[in-house]
Amino acid sequence: MEATELRLNNLLMYGDSIVPIMGVENNNESVLVKIDEDTAIDYRKLKPIALTVDWFSKLGFKEAYRSNSRIRFDLPNCCRYDFDLDSNKILEGFLFFGNYIKCNYLHQLQNIYFTLTGEELKIEHKSPKIQTTLS
Template sequence: MIQATELRLGNYVNLNDGSEHDKIRQISGIEHKIVYTLIKGCRFAQVHQSFDRIYPIPLTEEIIIKCGFERSEYNDYRHPILFGTLTLYEGVAELHISDMYSVWVNNLHQLQNLYFALTGEELEVKI
């Protein structure tokens, strides 16, 4: 489960709606106890769910590449706009912003939020 304070409009999350598989959805609205998500392929269709059905998307190589990062060496990835190197470990990534500063990132929405905080722009995610 994700707390409301962790989310921004445009974040991608897993929606567990009781079906067999989780569904990746984009956040389109946040209220007190409800989050609205867009249905892929439908421009205006939204689904509302309680926060207990919203889960983070873990960072994997596939997700990182869909965010525009390119593999440089070992488990290191670089983004054309973002300074530093993203190193992928087992289920977690470390963004090395400089030799003296790094940030741990566990999930896609955290990477999206960090990217926005550093660049002032939305991270393009090709899901």
């Protein structure tokens, strides 16, 4: 993950906690990210959050299609995201006008959504359990 990918309100992992980005500052040696009122840390201490079925549920997406090779989630009146269950992962990502935009992490999806809509992706405040596989 590069510092240039980070934007205010992105959610990332810091240790065992999910934290929001509240500010970003370049101090010539590193990029510091403010994660609460009193704490700014080096961005390299943050880890991206993998997109999972649990996260899509928290984001308001609904499962629209499931086969042996793909799971599709729709955000009503907005957009789609496909998980390609094949090893080549050709048909995976945020689906926009027939093209797949690769994003594997929550902050990437937040950024794409904001760029396309000008609005923040609504996420429940309760943290979902972190899941590494699709179910």
